[in-house]
Amino acid sequence: MTEIRKPLLHVENLKQHFRISRKQVTKAVDGISFDIYEGETYGLVGESGSGKSTTGRAIIRLYDPTDGKIIFDGHDISGRLNKEDAAYLRTNMAMIFQDPMACLNPRKKVKQIIAEGLEIHHLCKDQAEIDEKVNNILDKVGLSREQATRFPHQFSGGQRQRVGIARALVMNPKLVIADECISALDVSIQAQVVNLMKDLQDELGTTYLFIAHDLSMVKYISDRIGVMHLGHIVETGTTDEIFENPIHPYTKSLLSAIPHPNPIVEKKRIAMTYNKDEMGVDYTAGHEHVLSETHKVLATDEEFARWTSES
Amino acid sequence: MAKFKRDKNERVLSIRDLNISFKTNFGVVRAIRGVRLDLFQGETVAIVGESGSGKSVTVKTMMGILDSNGSIDSGSILYRCIDKDGNTREFDLAKMSQKDIRYQLCGKHIAMVFQDPMTSLDPTMQIGKQIMEPMIEHGYADKKEAAEKALELLKEVGITEPEKTFKQYPHELSGGMRQRVVIAIALACDPDILICDEPTTALDVTIQAKILEKIKEIQVKKNISVIYITHDLGVVAKVADYVAVMYAGRIVEKGNINEVFYDPRHPYTWGLLSSMPDIDTDSDRLFAIPGSPPNLMEEVVGDAFAPRNPYALKIDYREEPPMFDVGGQHRVASWLCDPHAPKVEMPAELKVRIEKMKKEAGIND
Numbered sequence: 001m002t003e004i005r006k007p008l009l010h011v012e013n014l015k016q017h018f019r020i021s022r023k024q025v026t027k028a029v030d031g032i033s034f035d036i037y038e039g040e041t042y043g044l045v046g047e048s049g050s051g052k053s054t055t056g057r058a059i060i061r062l063y064d065p066t067d068g069k070i071i072f073d074g075h076d077i078s079g080r081l082n083k084e085d086a087a088y089l090r091t092n093m094a095m096i097f098q099d100p101m102a103c104l105n106p107r108k109k110v111k112q113i114i115a116e117g118l119e120i121h122h123l124c125k126d127q128a129e130i131d132e133k134v135n136n137i138l139d140k141v142g143l144s145r146e147q148a149t150r151f152p153h154q155f156s157g158g159q160r161q162r163v164g165i166a167r168a169l170v171m172n173p174k175l176v177i178a179d180e181c182i183s184a185l186d187v188s189i190q191a192q193v194v195n196l197m198k199d200l201q202d203e204l205g206t207t208y209l210f211i212a213h214d215l216s217m218v219k220y221i222s223d224r225i226g227v228m229h230l231g232h233i234v235e236t237g238t239t240d241e242i243f244e245n246p247i248h249p250y251t252k253s254l255l256s257a258i259p260h261p262n263p264i265v266e267k268k269r270i271a272m273t274y275n276k277d278e279m280g281v282d283y284t285a286g287h288e289h290v291l292s293e294t295h296k297v298l299a300t301d302e303e304f305a306r307w308t309s310e311s
Numbered sequence: 312m313a314k315f316k317r318d319k320n321e322r323v324l325s326i327r328d329l330n331i332s333f334k335t336n337f338g339v340v341r342a343i344r345g346v347r348l349d350l351f352q353g354e355t356v357a358i359v360g361e362s363g364s365g366k367s368v369t370v371k372t373m374m375g376i377l378d379s380n381g382s383i384d385s386g387s388i389l390y391r392c393i394d395k396d397g398n399t400r401e402f403d404l405a406k407m408s409q410k411d412i413r414y415q416l417c418g419k420h421i422a423m424v425f426q427d428p429m430t431s432l433d434p435t436m437q438i439g440k441q442i443m444e445p446m447i448e449h450g451y452a453d454k455k456e457a458a459e460k461a462l463e464l465l466k467e468v469g470i471t472e473p474e475k476t477f478k479q480y481p482h483e484l485s486g487g488m489r490q491r492v493v494i495a496i497a498l499a500c501d502p503d504i505l506i507c508d509e510p511t512t513a514l515d516v517t518i519q520a521k522i523l524e525k526i527k528e529i530q531v532k533k534n535i536s537v538i539y540i541t542h543d544l545g546v547v548a549k550v551a552d553y554v555a556v557m558y559a560g561r562i563v564e565k566g567n568i569n570e571v572f573y574d575p576r577h578p579y580t581w582g583l584l585s586s587m588p589d590i591d592t593d594s595d596r597l598f599a600i601p602g603s604p605p606n607l608m609e610e611v612v613g614d615a616f617a618p619r620n621p622y623a624l625k626i627d628y629r630e631e632p633p634m635f636d637v638g639g640q641h642r643v644a645s646w647l648c649d650p651h652a653p654k655v656e657m658p659a660e661l662k663v664r665i666e667k668m669k670k671e672a673g674i675n676d
Contacts, residue, residue: 047515048486156603157362186361187542191586191599198596213515216588220597257516259545261587263568264672266548271520 007035007071008207009059009175014068014078016051016058028054030231030284031068036175041201041208043222043239045215045254051231052211056177059209060093073174091121094168098180100160104152104167111148114138114167123171133170140203141166141196158189162196169200177209182217194221216258219243224294227251230276232283237295247297247307249281250274322391323503323536324350324373329386329405331368333378340607342368342381344560347634350504350536355527357539357547357568359583360557363604366540369557370506373404374423375412392420392503418445422497426509428489432481438465438492439477445499464495469525487518494526501533508540523549544587548572553640556580559605559615566641573669575657576643578620585661598660614646622647622655 016029029051036042044052058065061077070078072093075085094117097103104113114134117123124130135145141162152160161181168176178197182190198221200206212218218225219239226236227250235248246252253274260266276283286299299307331343343365350356358366371377373388388404404412425431433441442461446452452460465473468491481489490510497505507526511519527550530537539550547554548568555565556579564577575581585598602619605611614620617627626646635648647655656662 047517158603187544188361188582188586188600189603191588191597192601194597195599214588215516220588253517257520259520259543259549261544261548261572261584262668262672263548263551263572264674265668266545269549270524271517273521274517 005037008038008073009036009209010069010071011035011055011059012069012071014055014058014070015066016054016063017066027231029058032226032228032231032233034226034233034236036207036209038174038207039201039205040223041210041221043210043212043218043225044228045212045218045225046228047213047254049230050228052213052228053179055228056095056179056209056211060095060177061089087121091117091123091171092174094171094173094176096161096164096168096176096178096181099184100157100164101152103164104160106152109149109151110143110155110163113152113163114148114170117167117171121171137166137170140169140200156189157185158192161185161189161193165193165196165200169204169206172204173206175207175209177211179211180213183212183214190217197221215254227254230283232298234283234298235296237291241292241295245291245295247291247295247304248299249279249307250276321352322349323352324391325387325389326369327387327389329369329372329388330384331365331372331377331381332384333381335380335608338608341611342560342607343372344611345386346557346560346562348555348562348565350538352503352536353530353534354552355530355537355539355550356553356555357541357551358555358557359541359544359547361542361604363559363607364557365560366557367508370423370508370538370540373412373421373504373506374417375404375407375409377409390416390420390504418502419449419451419500420502421504421506422500422502423506423508424490424493424497424510427513428486428493429481429513431493432489434481436480437477438479438481438484442492442496442499445496449500451500460499461495464498465492467498467529468492468495469521470495486514487522490514490518490522491525494522494529498529498533502535504536504538505530506538506540509542510539511546512541512543519546520549526550544583556583559611560607561615561644563616563644564642566639569674570639570641573665573672573674574641575661575665576637576641576648577616577645578622578647579616581657581661582619585658585664589664598658614644624652 012033013031015031018026046052057063065078075088077089115130118130143162182193210221222239224238225242226233229250235251253272256272289297289299289304326346326348329343329346333340360366383405390402394400439461443457446457462473470476511522551568553567554571555562558579564580582600605615613629614627614632617623624646632644632646634642634644637643637648646652
């Protein structure tokens with residue numbers, strides 16, 4: 001591990017609560033901390049309702065975080081944004097959404113969709129420069145230039161997701177938040193999109209926050225993984241640490257739920273269950289236990305001793 | 312190894328040379344092109360394929376819920392059942408009107424579980440009522456019996472507090488619970504065939520495994536036949552006895568599960584298996600099938616998979632391959648299996664992976 005790596009994104013004790021009614025508050029994200037280093041891919045996994053998408057949206061400021069600190073490349077982007085920080089955030093962080101049909105304006109041509117960010121932020125001198133940038137990015141994501149004059153409905157699912165990726169990358173952002181960006185695609189297309197994202201990362205050095213519920217895909221793309229459950233990161237570590245030596249029972253149950261394409265083995269296997277209340281796990285009582293520099297588990301002392309002795 | 316001998320007398324459903332097309336504003340889409348498939352008593356068949364490969368259309372036809380612009384051009388779907396008096400009765404679903412299918416067979420004999428449990432439940436109706444509804448509609452039970460049976464079904468599908476759930480509305484339940492309720496409704500009239508159309512894609516991985524195990528448990532207990540529609544090969548490996556891989560409206564490879572998974576022959580199946588992320592390997596690139604599925608609006612000449620197939624032969628562009636018998640129950644529609652074809656091995660990476668899978672499973676040959 002390199003020591004001089006500096007975090008591109010530093011999230012500390014981030015909380016995102018939603019007030020449902022006068023008495024009821026949903027704590028979607030309840031105090032999570034993590035760092036993302038430059039040029040790496042951080043995978044955030046968990047079941048639906050675990051707050052992983054909320055985290056992504058709070059970081060890019062689609063929500064106003066309730067509490068906590070988000071420092072992005074030296075700029076504090078939590079709390080009220082001043083003009084410079086807002087401009088910095090909007091041009092250097094981008095998002096790829098889950099459903100490519102829902103996130104592309106059906107009445108705009110692909111070229112306009114991709115160029116929109118460049119135009120709004122006045123990043124180009126003239127139309128020719130915009131065209132050049134759009135054409136470059138289209139080449140990179142594997143779409144032809146003729147396709148730029150088409151509308152989103154004229155593309156297949158995989159191609160639409162490529163448009164979504166092109167739109168996110170055209171500003172040359174430092175951090176891209178990919179929120180379940182492959183879940184809506186077919187298996188054979190998923191692999192294409194994941195490979196494309198990896199190639200682009202090698203070429204442009206972009207950092208990804210990759211949000212997904214499919215652990216096997218996350219393994220392919222991520223350098224480090226954070227496992228979320230009910231608004232807490234219960235375990236974080238490098239991909240190898242999480243897969244080779246999972247400590248938290250929730251991580252173990254997630255790993256055991258991955259289906260293997262091996263009929264004889266798969267038929268006999270019974271997935272592990274994890275029930276927080278039955279096991280008496282209280283996330284708010286636990287604190288972070290450090291196994292190694294990168295591998296951390298959220299647990300109370302007693303739980304930690306039990307889980308480590310089990311494995 | 313095969314659990315099912317596939318005895319002719321126990322066939323509940325046989326699809327023969329089915330052709331279905333849709334009329335659209337832009338022309339005729341030939342969605343199903345000559346499908347042939349059998350389903351036997353107590354067996355689980357999985358139909359695998361990408362979206363648009365025609366897997367959902369095939370089962371929708373059986374349920375009589377084909378879209379109004381679709382038409383069955385030729386072929387037959389024979390459904391065989393034993394009625395109350397012990398006589399064997401046969402229905403040709405391809406010849407029956409949609410209305411007849413829905414009155415006589417749907418629910419009672421063939422039931423279906425849909426992908427999204429929220430859209431297949433009535434949001435304004437209590438759970439218990441929704442389970443009772445088919446039983447009462449089909450004259451299966453009176454109100455009191457139906458209520459008792461509904462509670463029993465809720466318990467059967469693994470809901471811990473059936474009495475409480477009985478009075479709840481769909482929005483009060485979690486996704487996994489809702490899907491369990493949908494399964495309970497499907498099982499209400501003791502069908503012979505249960506069709507599950509992507510039953511777990513809308514659910515989390517942890518719940519997915521539970522639901523699949525539940526369906527399996529019920530299937531064994533009631534000895535019903537199940538058809539799974541899915542694109543997830545992991546799910547197929549877990550549940551299926553027999554697999555049919557569909558591509559562009561045709562079945563390109565079928566066979567019992569071990570044949571297809573441990574000895575795949577069609578390049579498309581190779582591609583599907585290799586593009587599955589494998590958590591045990593360290594390679595950091597995923598294999599991807601290049602290109603995208605063909606547009607069925609245009610006439611397909613030759614093998615529909617040929618343009619995406621690195622192993623395509625010249626004949627693949629001219630003539631459609633027939634089904635080749637490659638031993639056992641294994642059938643493959645690829646010219647590579649023709650005796651005159653050059654010998655082509657599956658990709659080396661996949662071979663390594665399958666060898667490893669075999670070792671884990673404890674088979675050696």
